[in-house]
Structure formats: structure tokens, C-alpha cells
Amino acid sequence: MAQPLVWVNDLTFRYRERPEPALREISFEAQAGELLLIAGASGCGKTTLIRCLNGLIPRSYKGELQGEILLDGKSIANLPLARISQMVGTVLQDPERQILGTRVRNEVAFGLENLALPREEIIQRIDEALTYLGIHHLRDRETFNLSGGEKQKVALAGVLAMRPKILLLDEPLASLDPASAQETLRIVRQMVDEGLCVLMVEHRVEDVLKIHPDRVLLMEGGQIRYLGDVEGLYQVVNYREIKLPASEVLKRARHDPAPPLLQVLPSVQADTKTSEQAPLVRFEQVCFGYETKPNVLQDVNFEIRRGDVIAVLGANGAGKTTLVKHAIGLLKPTSGRVLINGVDTRHLSVAEIARTLGYVFQSPSHMLFAPTVYDELAFGPRNLEHPKDQIEKEVMEALEIVNLSGREKDPPLSLSFGQQKRVSIAAVLAMRSRILIMDEPTAGQDYQNYMDFMDAIIQLPNIEAILFITHDIDLAIIYANRVALMSEGRLVADGKPQDVLKDLERLRDWRLVPTSLLQLNLEMLPTSGKFLRAEALAHLPSLKS
Amino acid sequence: MLVAWRYRERRSLVQWFDPRAWFIFYASFLASTLLFWDMRFLAFFALIALLVLLTSGVSWREMRRPLLFIFAFITFFAFLTFLTGRGGIEVYRQEHLIRKVVFPFSLFGWQPTIQITWERTFFALSQFLRVFSLACMTIVIPYTINPAHYGITFRGLGLPDKIAYAIDLTMRFIPTFGRDFQLTLDAQRARGYELEKIRGGLIAQVRKMAPLIVPVTIHAILASEDIIDAMDLRAFGVGPRVWLETLQYRLRDKLLIGFSALLFLVCLTLSFLSFGKFWVPPIF
Numbered sequence: 001m002a003q004p005l006v007w008v009n010d011l012t013f014r015y016r017e018r019p020e021p022a023l024r025e026i027s028f029e030a031q032a033g034e035l036l037l038i039a040g041a042s043g044c045g046k047t048t049l050i051r052c053l054n055g056l057i058p059r060s061y062k063g064e065l066q067g068e069i070l071l072d073g074k075s076i077a078n079l080p081l082a083r084i085s086q087m088v089g090t091v092l093q094d095p096e097r098q099i100l101g102t103r104v105r106n107e108v109a110f111g112l113e114n115l116a117l118p119r120e121e122i123i124q125r126i127d128e129a130l131t132y133l134g135i136h137h138l139r140d141r142e143t144f145n146l147s148g149g150e151k152q153k154v155a156l157a158g159v160l161a162m163r164p165k166i167l168l169l170d171e172p173l174a175s176l177d178p179a180s181a182q183e184t185l186r187i188v189r190q191m192v193d194e195g196l197c198v199l200m201v202e203h204r205v206e207d208v209l210k211i212h213p214d215r216v217l218l219m220e221g222g223q224i225r226y227l228g229d230v231e232g233l234y235q236v237v238n239y240r241e242i243k244l245p246a247s248e249v250l251k252r253a254r255h256d257p258a259p260p261l262l263q264v265l266p267s268v269q270a271d272t273k274t275s276e277q278a279p280l281v282r283f284e285q286v287c288f289g290y291e292t293k294p295n296v297l298q299d300v301n302f303e304i305r306r307g308d309v310i311a312v313l314g315a316n317g318a319g320k321t322t323l324v325k326h327a328i329g330l331l332k333p334t335s336g337r338v339l340i341n342g343v344d345t346r347h348l349s350v351a352e353i354a355r356t357l358g359y360v361f362q363s364p365s366h367m368l369f370a371p372t373v374y375d376e377l378a379f380g381p382r383n384l385e386h387p388k389d390q391i392e393k394e395v396m397e398a399l400e401i402v403n404l405s406g407r408e409k410d411p412p413l414s415l416s417f418g419q420q421k422r423v424s425i426a427a428v429l430a431m432r433s434r435i436l437i438m439d440e441p442t443a444g445q446d447y448q449n450y451m452d453f454m455d456a457i458i459q460l461p462n463i464e465a466i467l468f469i470t471h472d473i474d475l476a477i478i479y480a481n482r483v484a485l486m487s488e489g490r491l492v493a494d495g496k497p498q499d500v501l502k503d504l505e506r507l508r509d510w511r512l513v514p515t516s517l518l519q520l521n522l523e524m525l526p527t528s529g530k531f532l533r534a535e536a537l538a539h540l541p542s543l544k545s
Numbered sequence: 546m547l548v549a550w551r552y553r554e555r556r557s558l559v560q561w562f563d564p565r566a567w568f569i570f571y572a573s574f575l576a577s578t579l580l581f582w583d584m585r586f587l588a589f590f591a592l593i594a595l596l597v598l599l600t601s602g603v604s605w606r607e608m609r610r611p612l613l614f615i616f617a618f619i620t621f622f623a624f625l626t627f628l629t630g631r632g633g634i635e636v637y638r639q640e641h642l643i644r645k646v647v648f649p650f651s652l653f654g655w656q657p658t659i660q661i662t663w664e665r666t667f668f669a670l671s672q673f674l675r676v677f678s679l680a681c682m683t684i685v686i687p688y689t690i691n692p693a694h695y696g697i698t699f700r701g702l703g704l705p706d707k708i709a710y711a712i713d714l715t716m717r718f719i720p721t722f723g724r725d726f727q728l729t730l731d732a733q734r735a736r737g738y739e740l741e742k743i744r745g746g747l748i749a750q751v752r753k754m755a756p757l758i759v760p761v762t763i764h765a766i767l768a769s770e771d772i773i774d775a776m777d778l779r780a781f782g783v784g785p786r787v788w789l790e791t792l793q794y795r796l797r798d799k800l801l802i803g804f805s806a807l808l809f810l811v812c813l814t815l816s817f818l819s820f821g822k823f824w825v826p827p828i829f
Contacts (some may be wrong), residue, residue, distance in 0.1 A: 083779035097771035109789040111779030351737040367732040369759035383737030
């Protein structure tokens, strides 16, 4: 067998400021032309492993490093970063922060400029990398204005231009819509087939399995829990912790107890007159645009009623966030109107709308600021001038709902990402908003965490309707009772999930990629009558018998 | 969008020159203007600035908002100077009264009075011309200098690689931080936070800005960690670097640099010989 490109032996690392090692006794190897998927829950040590391989540890991140890493047969312990960077290319999770050049060509040139290659060679390599990834037309564009998928490819081009033999990808799909993610995966497969060794860290295991990784390295608590082929992974992993193909879950869930039934919006279920009441939010012929981009929203007619759990789907740039910003009054329509409880948003301040409608932004770090969790949660009610004793009650209730009671004195910024996300929801719940609106509620969380989180959200007391923006069709299948589909500023479909998502060809036209769970649900719809999660499908009476 | 670069190629006097030559001219203009308080001298600089603005190729629609904002700002402060005589003490000793305005009411026993003097009037006008010239010269820069050229421009002007690239990086990340700020502002407004309602003294106002300042700062710190990683991973700072962009001086650039040097030397000499000090027309 040929000499492995990556050879790691007994690697242990502890960050200087932490008592426990982040990695323990890691040993593995990877060959040229191999795709190794690295999976595991948040905090399991995946990113630390990547940092050891690309040399950032111990050069930029100090700590205690034991064990040995050979890349292409050479120990990297004493190599300078400049030398390592020519063997290993790394694409970080957020391309927005990795792109350093104002123009695409400057970005791709960055590493080559630092290596002081001759200008002619730099230009030749830029053209080569851009052509390889099919983005040569972006060469002179400003990087800031590129879409998420384009940014990802530009970041990749910048790394490929340095001609590494090994490529490390740290959650490359995290910020992409399904169509862009599929395109990125296609490119990864192509690079592997042409002989590159790719190590890919990714939460979206099911998506990566589509391009047939050669092996999977599953990590837990800084150690290797499993290393081997995909079939073997199915045997060791619990389908609740890692997202597996729906058919696989169906097979295995039959032997487990049926999942508990969720009490969706319990405050509405108790009330029987739901459908007779006026809509909580109503969009009438809403159009919106900027000087430079006139048709961001076109003729949108849309309602949010009591009892709705709406998933808003669509590609990046389809107008989903713009739609939601109109509901909260952050944007006002250029024509048409948005009514909240019958009142035009033009006559309401954002603060007034916030009494009815709570908006949870994608990243909690954009809103958390207070010294304690209590102050963070009291911020909204204080702005809305609730009485002091009422605020205390609201804060405590909200904390209880998100399961953070007793943490009111902790600084929110010291909590884990998942806890910060829960604080950001609680901060909105404390305002006693009746409608909860969430932008990408699952972003940045691992599968088990976000499923638990969504289970809890959907059962919140006092909430009358929920709307969430997502790229994840499966989330819409499992949790929504209505799906709104946006494409190029228009609301192109709105209805029950089983009606909107049944035409797979049309979904592809709207840049959505059908999932294995969707296909399974469509097959089983005659029996199930509605869309369900795979574990629930496994317990349908017809299947059981 | 809060911040976005408005640069594009246009028929512009600024873009006719190499950016290095233009920055040298800009620096010479700035230093020379600041040497004088004489309105007649300042009028000359204001004329040059106006000429640069009008030939910048930036349309009125593009720069209307920032220009009106800056104009209102300068006018307000020049008017304040006119009312109070603030700052003028350093350049004139005695004042000649044009008119004394006494308001027909009193506040807590104090009757507001404005002394309109020739010196105050001309000091305010001179101040206006000075700041106006500098503002006109500065405002055209983001519209006319290619953001991808800042690094190589300052490298070409003799700054080390690292500092020159830091300027490039700043240009790259200003729009990103602008967007982060907008996101935070939106997120807090959705929690009932109203920027317009902030009242109180300076410290109280800054404290009430915490919901904006803290998340934006934290984001900037987290982002900078990633940015540093990304730079390290692509061998930044290992040795002298090559710059993809190249700049070439042409005859016109050399002439502009020559003119800039001459302008500054002449102004420095004039100032040294006590020309261009504060001037009031000899009408009294």
C-alpha cells in the first residue's frame, strides 16, 4: 500500500487554559484519493483535530501537544506554517470571515502573494483554480456581494490555488442552501476522484453520505468512537444523535418504542374556535425593493393564523428574511400593506409590534449583551415598559420554559452555543409575544441538540403561532403544519406540507433538494395521511403488522 | 445597507492619476490648507477642492446624502463659532463690533446677548472654508479609489507589507462590520429597543448604547480570530510578499507629485514668512 498522506499517531492535546484534554489518543491515516468524513456532536474535538493537522495548533493556539503527525511522510512538528500551508489547504466554516480580498482575484491570489511567487504564475494559478471550480466569470467581482455558495467556492479557490495534496473542510455546508450544498459536495467528490485527500468535518452526515465517503471517523469526548466504512457506522451510531438516511432510521426504529406525541401549540389546541378568528398577521399585495434591486418581494399575499406552524422554505436570496422583516415592521412595503391584528405596520413602531410578534435572529451573538441572563431577559419587557413585578415573573417563566432556571445570574456570553440560543428564545418569550418567528432556528447546533430544541419550541405554552425560516426540508416535514415556499421574491406555494412538497420536479426548479425523508413520506402518504418523522413512520400500524 | 463601497470606474479626474500620486497630492493639500487662516488663501484651496469634487465623476444622486450631512455639520459648527467666538481667541486679539443683539427675554436672570463682530464673522467663514475644502477632498476617495488598490498604494508609498495589507483588510471588512451592526440593530429593535429614545448625559447615553456596542464588539473579536487563522493558514507574514496588483507612474503622475511638493513648499515658506494669517478686510 502507498504511503499515507495523513498519518496521525497517538495524538493528545490540551488547550493551555483548559484542565481537560480536547483530544485523546487519536490515531488514524488517510490516503491520496480518499474522502474521510469526520462526524460527532458539538464540542467533541473535530475542530481541534483540524487545527492540529493544519498546524494552527500549537503555533497559534497554545497548549500541550503529544503524539505525532506526518503529512506526506514528513513530521510537521518543526515545519513553519508557510510550508504546511502548501501541503494542507483548510476551508473554514464561515467563508465570510475567511475571504480577505475585496475582489475575487485578490482573494485567490492571497496565499500565492505571501509565498512570493512570480506574478505571471500567480495570475495563471488564479485562472486555473477559478476555471476548475466553474467560477471564472466571478474573477473581477467584489467578494462582499457574492452569494453564500459563491463565497464558499471563492474560499476554496484561494486554497486550491496553493496546490495542496490534502484538503481540510470544516463544516463547509453550514451556511449553504440545499442546491449550493449539493454543488459543493459534487465538487468535493470530483477533487477526491482526481487524487486529493479530503478530510471533511460535517454535521450534515446524511448529505455527505450521498457522495460516498470512503470512511467515517466518529468522535466523542475528544476520542475516536468509530473509524471505518459507512455500513459499520450504521451499526454503532444511534439515529437520534446523528442524522441517517430515513430508510435506515425506519429499519432500526421499529425495534424501539414509538416516539412520544408532541403537544403542538398547547394553548391553541385547548381553544376550539381557532379557524373562525381573524388572522394575526396579514400581507396584502406586498411589494418591496431597493434602488439597486427593485423586486425583492413581489405581490405577496400571506396570512398567519392562530395554530399555524409555518416553515418558510426557499433558496438563498429568495426573499424569506425580507418577508419576515416586514412582519416585525423592520421593513415597510413599497406598495401593498402588512396588517398586525388589523393595524397597518406603517402606523406601528417596531416596539409596538414586538408586543405581538417576537423575532429570534439566527445568531444569538447578534443580540446578547447583558451582564446576566436575568438582565438579558428583562431587556425586552423593560423596553415595553412592563411593570417591575410583572417583569420578574415573565423572566422566571421564560427561563423555566427553556430549561435554564437557576442560571439567571450567569453571564449569557459564557454559556454554550446551544444555551445561548435558548436564552435568545427566552428573551423573546419574556416579552409575552404571541407569535414566535425564527430565522434558521437550528443553525450552528448538532442534530440531537436541534431536534430536542425544536421539540421544546413546538410545545411552548402561550404561543399562538410559529413561523420559521429554514433550508432544511426535513424540519418542515417534521414540525410544520403549513409550508410557504419563496422563489425570486414571490410566494410560489403555500399550504399543507404534503400538498406543497409533493412535486419533486417543481421543488428542484425552486432550488430545493428532495431528501430521503421526503421521499419516504411521499411513498407512505396513503397510509400515514400526513407527513411524519421517520421514527413515527416506523410505528404506523400497517408497517408494524 | 448601512455601509457599502460606492467605488466604480468612472470618468474622473482622481482616477486619471495613479492612486499613490493622488494620495501624495491629498496629503500635500491637507497639510497646506491647515497652514492658513486667511480667507483669500483658503478660497484658493476651496476652489481646488470644488474642482476635484465636480470632476470626480460621482453623480449628485450618489453623494447627495453624505454631502448634505457633512455640509449641515460644517455649517452648524461654523455657526456655533460665529455665535460664541469659540477658538478665535488664538488668532485674533481685538474685535470690532458690527452689531450687538440683545434678546428681549432673560433666562434665570441672564439676558442672552450676541456680539456680532467682524473678527468672529470672518473667523467662522474661514473655518467653514477650511473644513469644506478638506471634506470635499476626502469624500471623493471611497467613490474613486479602487478598494483592491489601497494595500499596494500604501506599500508603494513606502509602508511595510504588514501595515499596507492591514489597510487592505480594513477596506475589506468595513462592509462586513457594517452589516453586523445593522443585524444587531434590527435584533435589538425587535426587542423594543428604540435608539431615538436614548436620553441623558454622555455617560448615560453610552451605557444605553451597550445593547448595540457589546454584540458588535464581541462579533468583531470572534471574527478577528477567524481572520487571523485564515491569514496564518495562507502563509501571511512569512517573508516579503508579491502584490498581484501593480501600479505604474506615468508622466501625469510625476507632474502631480511635483506639483504637490511645490504646493507644500510654497505654502510652508509663505507661512514661515507670516503670510496667510487670520485676515479681516480693512473696512474699519
